[in-house]
């Protein structure tokens with residue numbers, strides 16, 4: 186008879202508490218100790234035993250209606266191509282492992298080697314340094330008494346056995362897309378980590394993004410050549426948009442004998458990494474592909490936050506401070522700051538919350554309007570009367586529909602196919618000036634555009650540590666034969682399947698408490714009617730259902746692939 190309670194084994198409770206503590210800090214390396222009472226195991230990938238002890242009260246899997254739904258659903262839209270690469274493992278109590286691909290999925294009987302870290306003087310003293318092969322990280326940590334254990338990802342970290350001999354490794358590193366603080370730190374730590382931890386000394390830099398795979402020389406990189414690069418902004422390898430030609434890229438990987446590919450970039454780059462992985466697999470090559478997500482927009486799904494984000498938010502404070510000084514030193518002074526954020530307003534939201542000098546924050550996720558009751562002009566009027574000055578922060582992707590109404594311009598795209606945005610800061614400056622003029626109101630407005638300044642700087646101390654850990658986690662995973670995007674999930678470094686980070690985008694939810702905190706800190710109007718709020722809630726619900734549905738389809742595909750149906 187199925188019980189309705191899930192009882193966590195003691196070690197899991199302790200682990201959950203430790204995880205909660207870890208999350209309170211900024212970035213703390215996940216300790217790589219396995220649960221003390223479990224002997225170190227060395228399962229072959231794909232044969233993972235379930236990380237659950239017999240002390241639990243057993244519950245029938247069928248007692249979870251959503252799991253039944255997961256198994257039965259088949260009509261949902263998962264790209265056929267993706268379904269073939271999805272690896273879902275179902276366990277007790279509603280546990281699902283959304284696993285990453287491994288070399289042994291398509292190359293059987295590969296030899297393994299002891300991890301060289303075992304003999305490393307620095308690491309050999311660490312108690313249980315290797316992660317348990319069965320360790321996984323939950324996607325959601327807030328659960329209810331009767332909720333299923335939910336989706337998990339493979340925990341990042343060094344394995345006891347690796348699938349490459351150090352002297353055979355030929356690794357390459359590429360950076361793609363826009364700049365972000367910390368790129369050079371990740372490059373440095375990949376080169377140094379490969380050399381210092383795994384004695385890998387054949388590392389090459391691909392120049393100027395994806396096209397560099399087939400159009401430029403590969404740069405040999407050594408710990409000496411990258412020693413100081415983390416102190417500089419940008420990327421020493423160069424970067425670009427466009428130019429992703431899967432066939433040409435994989436031809437070059439194959440011809441040059443590269444067997445580990447480290448790809449640093451945003452959502453577009455991770456999509457490119459996934460295409461490269463699929464082609465490598467089609468050709469049956471023994472090559473591991475490790476994606477390291479990069480974007481100051483913080484719009485990559487699943488992960489807690491992307492590297493460089495904190496640095497960018499910190500740098501944005503300088504622009505906001507300047508705007509505040511200028512505004513407060515004038516009569517009816519307005520300081521307007523534009524920050525990056527194409528589709529996601531995280532930088533604007535966090536910079537506003539951190540500053541406390543901002544009176545209004547406009548982001549792409551929260552539509553606003555200018556005229557009439559509850560509009561921006563009315564608020565500007567009120568704020569100037571109350572306080573004599575005000576500061577507005579606007580994310581670059583905000584208000585694009587409004588601008589398009591007043592300046593009809595044909596859509597333009599960059600080389601990667603991203604829509605080129607119109608300058609909302611400049612547009613808003615003119616609109617506010619015109620409004621004040623029509624009201625015969627004396628005012629001064631200073632428009633500050635620090636967009637490139639906040640991403641072209643070196644990473645701060647905390648991002649530097651985060652970059653280091655991401656690079657190390659990527660190396661451990663590639664050496665262990667996995668292909669993945671690495672990222673921090675609920676404070677733990679994890680290996681996430683490519684399809685999970687490329688299928689959706691992380692956005693500010695205006696129905697979440699964080700946006701409410703922002704509204705209460707600025708006192709700005711929400712620009713939303715009750716109908717808008719209901720619509721936003723419905724959209725959130727639909728997005729969640731879609732996500733569950735996609736999981737169901739993947740689960741079904743995975744079961745079919747294993748012939749377990």
Ligand SMILES: Nc1ncnc2c1ncn2[C@@H]1O[C@H](COP(=O)(O)OP(=O)(O)OP(=O)(O)O)[C@@H](O)[C@H]1O
Nearest residue numbers: 362363426427429450451452453454456457480601
């Ligand atoms: N769907 C895709 N398939 C294959 N490659 C892609 C895809 N989308 C983008 N790319 C490639 O990925 C690289 C980077 O993409 P993009 O310019 O969109 O930046 P990004 O990685 O999203 O970073 P960011 O947006 O943070 O600047 C480009 O070389 C582009 O050609």
Ligand SMILES: O=P(O)(O)OC[C@H]1O[C@](O)(CO)[C@@H](O)[C@@H]1O
Nearest residue numbers: 363364480481482525526527599
């Ligand atoms: O001008 P670039 O280099 O194309 O980059 C601009 C874009 O890059 C990002 O920083 C990251 O996607 C966006 O916020 C911005 O729109």
Ligand SMILES: [Mg+2]
Nearest residue numbers: 362451452453
């Ligand atoms: Mg992008």
